[in-house]
Amino acid sequence: MESAQHLIMLALQASIFLIVLVIGLGATMNDATYVLKRPGLLIRSVLSINVIVPLFAVLLALALPLSHVAKAGILLMAISPFPPFIPASELKAGGRQSYVYGLLVAISLLAIVIVPLTVALLNVIVPAAISISPAAVAKLVFTSLFLPMGIGMAIHRFAPAFSERAAPIISKIANIILIVAIIPVLIAVWPEMHKLIGNGTVLAIAAVNLVGLLAGHLLGGPDPRDRTVLAISSASRHPVIALTIATAINAEPQVKAAILLFVIVGLLVSAPYQKWRKRAHPDSPANANAPVKAE
Template sequence: MELLQSLIPVIIAASLAGFVARVGLESTLDDVLYLVRRPPMLLKAVVAVNMVVPLAAVALIALFPLPAVAKAGILLMAVSPVPPLVPGKEMKLGGAKNYAYSLYVTLILLAVVLVPATVAALSAFYGVHVALSPAVLGRNVLLTVLVPLVLGMLVRHGAPVLAERLAPWFARISSLLLLVALVPILIKLWPAMLDLVGDGVVLAMALVSLVALAGGHILGGPDPHHRSALAVTAATRHPGIALMIATANSADPKVPAAIIGFVLVGLLVSLPYQRWVKGQAAPAAAV
């Protein structure tokens, strides 16, 4: 068990890199640059993901008498955008591949600048010191995003048939690796997560997720597929980035429990929205 615990960060990194490699295997340069070539759409996405969610978190933790570790967990998740599972979730809701993939790649690259800037702004607002080096985050993005993305795209360019065959396998293996890593984490953190239930913690987490969904839906524009894709992107935060910030700043051991708790609450809150989107799409497809 101790060996598995020590390997968990490596397994998670490999899993995330695998998800991104799948994006590369299924996308072209035109897909990735879709939002870069449409600045107004990109700006709305940045506002929904990097501004609406942190501001909602700040407002809501001010309204509820939450424990300090819960506040820290909520804020860390609010500043940590888009894990690589998001494009797959978006396309299951009918989102276009070029929008979904460009949204993920563009926002995670911008995170190298936007996340440290947001952390610095919140640190100044609360009068605390929370360090996050853009170089450290940049190295993480380079290894788990840029390298697997470029390698996947190169394979697609040189051997498109092979890329088409490999992509689903990368998705399956990455999902399995993530499950192997998350089960021990959940077992270890479950008692601490239960201790956080109460005092409005779950309600505050749920409300932040609801605001994120609403903000993404509204700012997604007139295309219903773009609306649902941006809503899911805004509401699905990146626990890997949040945990990295917590670890770098020697946060209370219960903060990771709040981070994982936020993940679970966010998943539950998003389910009715996803079902509603699928229900809206079914009659349209039948016409």
């Protein structure tokens, strides 16, 4: 059983690695440094994704009589950066490629420091929820986000024709691996996930997602397309990182169930917002890289 779980986690990590690699294959250096070159946008993005959402999750964990496994699952998701499969949704909803990819690069880079610090703080504030070495988290964030992005961008820089041909093939492989790996996980945790429905956990998760959408929309700046990107990024979290941390700390199956429940609820909560933003910018693909004033 343990060997099977280990293989599933490796498959999930491999799929995320390949998805980020594909993003790197399509990103230019200007895309990668777009947010880093704009301190105002960077600060607002970090505030929304890495401060407001985790802080609200902590307040919920302290204020609500949720089970400790529900609290651990919510907190693990709250501290995990937004997942690399979200950029596709952001682009469809009207986001500009430069900000979408630039935000992923910036948050991935900063997460190497921010996520371990957040874990360390949570160990003090809610000691029973999460206990893992910050160094282990830093290694996880680096290998799953920053490293594949860097490899993909390097390939794009030195072999652009190859990266263009390889990207769709790698993307299909990554999606197949992700689906194959996630199905047994969902089947295994469904009984425990079902127990979390009706005890306030779903409402707490929905509240965290709504706060993320609101914070990102308000802090996204004057460009409505950037508001869309930051809102979706703030509400969406990285389940593979959260699941990997849960596995590393030998968390109960209920914690993994809470993590996956967070993903499902988050998709349902964010869907109306994404449809609204897509209707607000029906011509967004043509203007996805339109220039905006630097901050």
